[in-house]
Each structure stands twice: as structure tokens, then as C-alpha cells.
Amino acid sequence: MALDTIETPFGRRDDAVGGxxxxxxxxxxxxxxxxxxxxxxxxxxRAAMDDLASRGVDLAGVETxxxxxxxxxxxxxxxxxxxxxxLFTELNVFADFNPQIPAxxxxxxxxxxxxxxxxxxxxxxxxxxxALFVVADTMNFWIEGxxxxxxxxxxxxxxLVINDAELRQLSGEHNLALGARKVLAMGPRFLVVxxxxxxxxxxxxxxxxxxxxxxxxxxxDPTGAGDSFAGGLIxxxxxxxDTGEDxxxxxxxxxxxxxxxxxxxxxxxxxxxxxxxxVCDRYEALRAMTxxxxxxxxxx
Amino acid sequence: MALDTIETPFGRRDDAVGGxxxxxxxxxxxxxxxxxxxxxxxxxxRAAMDDLASRGVDLAGVETxxxxxxxxxxxxxxxxxxxxxxLFTELNVFADFNPQIPAxxxxxxxxxxxxxxxxxxxxxxxxxxxALFVVADTMNFWIEGxxxxxxxxxxxxxxLVINDAELRQLSGEHNLALGARKVLAMGPRFLVVxxxxxxxxxxxxxxxxxxxxxxxxxxxDPTGAGDSFAGGLIxxxxxxxDTGEDxxxxxxxxxxxxxxxxxxxxxxxxxxxxxxxxVCDRYEALRAMTxxxxxxxxxx
Numbered sequence: 001m002a003l004d005t006i007e008t009p010f011g012r013r014d015d016a017v018g019g020x021x022x023x024x025x026x027x028x029x030x031x032x033x034x035x036x037x038x039x040x041x042x043x044x045x046r047a048a049m050d051d052l053a054s055r056g057v058d059l060a061g062v063e064t065x066x067x068x069x070x071x072x073x074x075x076x077x078x079x080x081x082x083x084x085x086x087l088f089t090e091l092n093v094f095a096d097f098n099p100q101i102p103a104x105x106x107x108x109x110x111x112x113x114x115x116x117x118x119x120x121x122x123x124x125x126x127x128x129x130x131a132l133f134v135v136a137d138t139m140n141f142w143i144e145g146x147x148x149x150x151x152x153x154x155x156x157x158x159x160l161v162i163n164d165a166e167l168r169q170l171s172g173e174h175n176l177a178l179g180a181r182k183v184l185a186m187g188p189r190f191l192v193v194x195x196x197x198x199x200x201x202x203x204x205x206x207x208x209x210x211x212x213x214x215x216x217x218x219x220x221d222p223t224g225a226g227d228s229f230a231g232g233l234i235x236x237x238x239x240x241x242d243t244g245e246d247x248x249x250x251x252x253x254x255x256x257x258x259x260x261x262x263x264x265x266x267x268x269x270x271x272x273x274x275x276x277x278x279v280c281d282r283y284e285a286l287r288a289m290t291x292x293x294x295x296x297x298x299x300x
Numbered sequence: 301m302a303l304d305t306i307e308t309p310f311g312r313r314d315d316a317v318g319g320x321x322x323x324x325x326x327x328x329x330x331x332x333x334x335x336x337x338x339x340x341x342x343x344x345x346r347a348a349m350d351d352l353a354s355r356g357v358d359l360a361g362v363e364t365x366x367x368x369x370x371x372x373x374x375x376x377x378x379x380x381x382x383x384x385x386x387l388f389t390e391l392n393v394f395a396d397f398n399p400q401i402p403a404x405x406x407x408x409x410x411x412x413x414x415x416x417x418x419x420x421x422x423x424x425x426x427x428x429x430x431a432l433f434v435v436a437d438t439m440n441f442w443i444e445g446x447x448x449x450x451x452x453x454x455x456x457x458x459x460l461v462i463n464d465a466e467l468r469q470l471s472g473e474h475n476l477a478l479g480a481r482k483v484l485a486m487g488p489r490f491l492v493v494x495x496x497x498x499x500x501x502x503x504x505x506x507x508x509x510x511x512x513x514x515x516x517x518x519x520x521d522p523t524g525a526g527d528s529f530a531g532g533l534i535x536x537x538x539x540x541x542d543t544g545e546d547x548x549x550x551x552x553x554x555x556x557x558x559x560x561x562x563x564x565x566x567x568x569x570x571x572x573x574x575x576x577x578x579v580c581d582r583y584e585a586l587r588a589m590t591x592x593x594x595x596x597x598x599x600x
Contacts, residue, residue, distance in 0.1 A: 031597075176497075177515035197476075198498040201512075210512040210589055212501075215477035240596055249592035276597045283595040289510055290590045292549035295583040296540055297331075297576045 001038040001062065004267065005074035005088075008081070010220045016267035017048040019071065020114035020137070023224035026271035027231025027258045028112075029055040030279070032238035035105050037061035037124065039097045041068035051272055060102045068093040081219050082196060101127035110238040112230055113157070115139050118149035125156055133243045135159045135234050136188075137226065143169050155187040158243070161230050163194045176201075180208070190248060192233070194226060202252050209249050212289060214260040214282060221266045225259045228271060232258030232279065257282030301338040301362065304567065305374035305388075308381070310520045316567035317348040319371065320414035320437070323524035326571035327531025327558045328412075329355040330579070332538035335405050337361035337424065339397045341368035351572055360402045368393040381519050382496060401427035410538040412530055413457070415439050418449035425456055433543045435459045435534050436488075437526065443469050455487035458543070461530050463494045476501075480508070490548060492533070494526060502552050509549050512589060514560040514582060521566045525559045528571060532558030532579065557582030 002019035006012065021038040028034050034057045042064055053059060071094040074087040099120055107130035113121040115137040125134065134157045142150050143166060154160065160183065164176060171179030176193060180203040183191050191203045199212040233255035240247045257279045261270050302319035306312065321338040328334050334357045342364055353359060369392040377384045399420055407430035413421040415437040425434065434457045442450050443466060454460065460483065464476060471479030476493060480503040483491050491503045499512040533555035540547045557579045561570050 175517075177517060195498070198495070199510075208515070208589060209592065210499075211592070212510040212512075215508070217475075217477060236596070246593055250596055253592050253595075254597075280595040280597045283597070287592065287594065289508060290592075292509065292511070292553050292587065292590075293546055294587065295553075295580040296536070296550055297554075297580045297583070 001036075001040050001044065002071040002073055003044070004223060005072070006077075006221055006223050006266065007075070008077040008221050008266075009079050011266065013221075013266050015072070017045060017051075018073075018224060018267055020116075020224075020227040022048070022052070022268055023227035023262070023271065024112055024114060024231030024234075025052060025057050026055060026268055026274065027228040027262070028235030028238070029057050030274050030276050031232075031235030031254070032110070034058065034235075035061055035102075035108055037099050037101060039063045039065065039071075039093050039099075041065055041070040041093045044070045051268075055272075061100070061105065063100065065093045075223075077222060081222055084222070099124050099127075106130050109133065109241075110234050111135070112234045113137065113153075114227060114230070115142075118142050118146050118153045121153050122149060122156070125153070133158045133234075133237060135161060135230060137161050137230060138166070140166055140169055151186065154183075157188050159190040159192060159248075160188045161192045161194065161226070161233070163196070163226070167191075167193050177203075192252065194229065200229070200252060200256060202248055204245070204248075209245075209252065211252050211256055211286065213256065214285060214289075216260055216264065219263045222263050223267065224271075225263050228262035229255040229259040231255075253283050253286050254279060256286060301336075301340050301344065302371040302373055303344070304523060305372070306377075306521055306523050306566065307375070308377040308521050308566075309379050311566065313521075313566050315372070317345060317351075318373075318524060318567055320416075320524075320527040320530075322348070322352070322568055323527035323562070323571065324412055324414060324531030324534075325352060325357050326355060326568055326574065327528040327562070328535030328538070329357050330574050330576050331532075331535030331554070332410070334358065334535075335361055335402075335408055337399050337401060339363045339365065339371075339393050339399075341365055341370040341393045343368075344370045351568075355572075361400070361405065363400065365393045375523075377522060381522055384522070399424050399427075406430050409433065409541075410534050411435070412534045413437065413453075414527060414530070415442075418442050418446050418453045421453050422449060422456070425453070433458045433534075433537060435461060435530060437461050437530060438466070440466055440469055451486065454483075457488050459490040459492060459548075460488040461492040461494065461526070461533075463496070463526070467491075467493050477503075492552065494529065500529070500552060500556060502548055504545070504548075509545075509552065511552050511556055511586065513556065514585060514589075516560055516564065519563045522563050523567065524571075525563050528562035529555040529559040531555075553583050553586050554579060556586060 003015040004018035025036045069092040072090040077084045109132040111131045111134045113136040136157045171182040173179035202209040233251040236251040236254035303315040304318035325336045371394040372390040374387040409432040411431045413436040436457045471482040473479035502509040533551040536551040536554035
């Protein structure tokens with residue numbers, strides 16, 4: 001949970017409410033009851049907590065440090081929106097974060113471990129031993145500097161969500177198909193590879209599924225795209241209460257739909273007013289973009 | 301029609317039979333009767349002509365220049381197979397090529413104008429006034445140097461096939477969705493954008509369709525991928541005798557399937573033994589990779 005200062009070609013926001021947990025929690029909340037774990041300072045806006053609570057997000061796992069300052073990040077997106085420069089990162093209360101999961105959350109069935117030190121992700125996992133399906137995110141920083149803990153994590157999760165550059169880094173393979181096989185051999189049963197404007201792919205032992213991104217003429221702020229994608233994905237799995245191949249395909253489409261809505265406004269604005277009807281419309285737009293008839297030559 | 305000297309990390313071929321017409325003609329020949337227009341010297345192997353004829357390709361439009369040398373191209377593919385260096389280009393008999401279409405080919409319904417000077421593509425179009433659907437390819441060289449003729453061509457064709465870099469160059473837009481709209485405004489009713497390992501997209505006024513590439517662990521020689529794609533595409537349109545949206549979606553899948561088979565052997569080797577069953581298998585593999593259930597939230 002963070003306060004972000006964001007500048008894009010379309011405007012600027014100072015100390016906007018953000019953070020992976022906030023984005024993913026809001027995104028998932030329209031599909032399933034959400035339990036949020038995080039840490040904030042007492043500068044974190046009360047209104048933002050109320051927004052989360054009003055979406056049914058249980059905040060019993062959010063620790064508020066009296067006198068502490070919330071994590072802050074500042075960045076600028078260039079004109080093509082594909083690259084961003086980080087201007088500052090202040091860990092603040094995040095520096096000493098040691099996630100404590102409420103005892104009665106131990107059996108939480110669907111768990112999303114947002115991007116954080118893999119040691120902390122492992123600590124959370126220890127505290128939700130009753131989880132049925134665990135999705136984890138990570139980043140280049142941990143792939144490079146915390147490989148041992150990350151390897152321990154990969155052996156214990158069901159699905160890893162990373163982008164194509166991270167996949168190349170983690171696997172040491174340029175070819176994404178070969179790299180994906182290597183990552184599956186590290187532990188997770190499923191891998192989701194995010195490819196930016198080219199969409200996302202789901203890979204598992206027996207095959208794979210690819211999904212394009214929705215072409216959006218009006219991307220305003222890409223912040224939170226990956227976390228709202230993960231939130232929509234795990235939200236759909238929880239909604240379906242199913243982790244079979246078809247459920248995962250639907251979950252990837254729900255995540256893509258959710259992320260496409262998120263980036264059309266600043267920060268969490270679009271997610272605060274998100275509806276299942278909106279997600280469903282985008283989901284069906286994806287189907288219309290990808291459907292084609294069975295091979296006409298089968299009968300010939 | 302050309303003789304190609306190709307070097308890839310997997311081997312080398314000298315004076316291998318190739319050229320856009322040969323690749324596209326062989327690819328389409330399993331789906332529809334093909335009429336081929338081109339020029340060769342008398343060094344072009346008789347066996348290659350026989351291979352084409354045995355696939356039902358009508359060679360009445362192929363001119364053989366006595367004492368002439370066929371067009372020759374030589375190139376090296378680097379290890380990642382995505383970039384190639386041209387070592388030499390000898391136009392030879394191609395330098396004075398002036399396509400003459402047999403008079404009784406005037407009503408040919410489906411026409412593919414492979415990449416060549418747009419003036420010559422226009423001349424071919426004048427000679428097939430009865431065409432129902434015209435597909436054209438082009439390249440960066442003509443976009444830069446022959447814009448006037450290319451614009452005249454774009455106003456007269458139904459579908460343009462280009463890659464993403466060419467789309468950016470032709471439209472002056474970095475964003476592919478915006479660029480595609482601009483190109484449609486130049487004339488063609490449909491645009492196919494080839495995005496290499498990321499697949500291809502079909503764009504028209506009312507919407508668009510995207511298709512991933514098949515992940516191939518064993519790409520041996522990418523030469524002819526674009527032309528076998530175009531051949532499979534127009535072959536499917538002719539087979540269906542339909543140019544509606546669904547037919548075009550099927551055609552894009554057939555083109556992708558055909559190209560994936562082409563690149564798994566050197567030159568035209570895979571295309572010489574191509575079957576509809578092989579194309580259909582790959583086509584269905586693409587469907588399995590892209591299908592996902594209707595939005596589960598519709599009922600909620």
C-alpha cells in the first residue's frame with residue numbers, strides 16, 4: 001500500500017493512493033471477498049481505507065504504524081507509455097514490514113503474493129498453510145539479488161506472474177517458450193507471462209494459452225496495470241472456485257479486462273468504480289477479437 | 301522467383317529455389333488452382349518448374365529469358381532468427397521484368413501481388429480487371445522511395461499485408477492501432493499486420509482480430525515465412541470462395557499455420573510436401589491456444 005506521485009503525458013497526481021495490494025484488492029473485490037495484508041503510516045488517507053472497506057475488503061491484516069510514513073514512489077511515464085523513470089522510492093514503514101496474518105485467515109483459499117522480498121512472501125505462505133492456490137509476482141531486483149529465497153518460493157506456489165523481460169532473466173533463455181519450460185521446472189504449475197501491448201500467455205506442462213491486449217487509444221496512467229491484472233485473475237478463480245485449465249483461461253481474460261479498465265484513469269480511480277458488467281464487456285471484446293471458426297478443411 | 305543462398309545457425313543452402321511467387325504459389329496450391337506470374341533465367345532448375353506444375357500451378361505466366369540469369373539473393377540469419385543480413389542481391393532478369401498476364405487470366409478472382417515495385421503491381425492490376433479480391437505485400441524500400449505509386453496501389457486493393465515496422469513507417473504512427481486506422485483510410489478494406497513471434501492482426505473499419513504465432517522450438521530457416529503466410533491466406537479465401545469477416549479470420553489462421561510449417565525446413569522443402577491435413581492440424585493447434593469460455597459473469 002503506497003502513496004504514488006505519478007506524471008504521465010496526460011497529467012500528474014501527487015500522493016495518489018496506490019500500491020500492489022490496493023490495486024489487486026480493489027480489482028478482486030468485485031468478484032470475491034478480499035482480505036488485505038499490508039502496512040501504512042498514519043498519513044494514509046482515511047478515505048482510501050473507507051473506499052476499500054466499502055468494497056468489502058477486510059482490512060484486519062493492514063497494520064498502521066503510528067507516527068510512521070507510508071511507502072512512497074514517484075515516477076514519470078514517457079510519451080509512448082511503455083517506459084517509465086522512477087524519480088524516488090521511500091520505503092518508510094515498509095522497511096521494517098513483517099506481515100502478520102490474522103490467525104483466522106489461515107484457511108484463505110486463494111492467495112496473491114504481490115511483489116515484495118521473497119523472504120516475506122515465504123513468511124506469508126507459512127501463515128496461510130490452508131491455501132488452495134497461490135499466485136505470486138516478483139521483479140528483476142529479486143531475481144538478481146535474492147535468488148535463493150525466490151527459488152524456495154517458486155517450489156511452493158501454483159502460479160507465477162512475470163513479464164517477458166523477467167522471464168528471460170529468470171530462465172536465462174531468450175526464447176520465451178523454452179524459458180517458460182525452465183520456469184515450470186522450478187516449481188509452479190502455471191506461468192503467466194505478461195507481454196505488454198502484445199498481451200499475456202498462460203503456460204503449463206501440457207500446453208499454453210495466449211491472449212492479446214485490448215487495443216486502447218486512451219491509456220492515461222499505466223500504474224497498477226500488472227497488479228489489477230493479478231487481482232482480476234485471482235478474483236475470477238475465487239469467483240469460479242475452480243483452478244482447472246478453463247478457469248485459468250477465463251481468469252487470464254478477466255485480468256486483462258480489469259487491467260485495461262485500470263489504465264484508462266489515474267491511480268485507482270477506475271478500480272474504485274469498477275463493475276462486473278464493465279469487466280464482462282471487455283472480456284467479451286477480447287473473445288470477439290480472438291474467435292475464429294474451426295478449420296474449414298477438416299471435412300475436405 | 302529466385303535462387304537464394306541462405307545461411308542459418310542450422311545449415312546453408314546455395315542457389316535454393318525461392319522467391320515470393322514460388323513460396324506463395326506452393327502454399328496456396330494445396331487449397332486452390334494457382335496461376336503464377338514471374339520471370340526466370342534459363343538457369344532456373346527444370347525440376348523446380350516440375351514441382352510447381354505437379355502441384356497444379358499453371359506456369360503460363362512465367363517468362364523464361366534465354367541466356368538470362370535468375371534473380372539471386374543471399375543472406376545470413378543470426379542466432380535469434382529474428383534478424384538477417386543481406387549479403388548480396390542480383391536483380392538479373394528481374395531488372396527488366398514487365399509482367400504480362402495471359403489474356404484468359406483476366407477474370408482471376410483472387411490475386412496476390414507479391415512484393416515488387418508498386419508500378420509493376422499496378423500494371424498487373426490493370427491486366428486482371430476482373431479480380432474480386434486483391435491482396436498486396438510491400439516493403440520499407442517502396443514505402444520510402446515510391447510513395448506516389450504505392451498510394452495509387454493502396455487505393456485499388458482489398459487487403460494489404462505488412463509487418464509492424466512497415467506499418468509504423470507507412471502511417472507515421474508509433475501506436476499500431478492508430479497506424480492501422482490511418483492505413484485503412486488510404487484505401488484497403490483490410491489490413492494484416494505481421495508481428496513476428498507475436499503473431500498477426502487483421503484490422504478493418506469495424507474491428508479487428510488477433511492471432512498469436514505458434515511457438516516453434518525448431519525454426520530452421522525463416523525465409524519465405526511472409527510469402528507462405530500470404531499464400532495460405534489467399535488460398536483459404538479462394539477455397540472458401542468468401543471474403544467475409546469469418547473467412548478472413550480463417551484465412552489468417554491458415555496463413556499462420558502454413559508459415560509455421562514452412563520455417564521448419566530450408567527453402568521451399570516443407571511447402572513441396574505440404575498437405576491440407578498438416579495445415580489443419582496447426583490451425584486447430586492455434587484454436588486450442590486461443591479459445592476461452594464466455595464470460596462467467598454474464599449471468600451474475
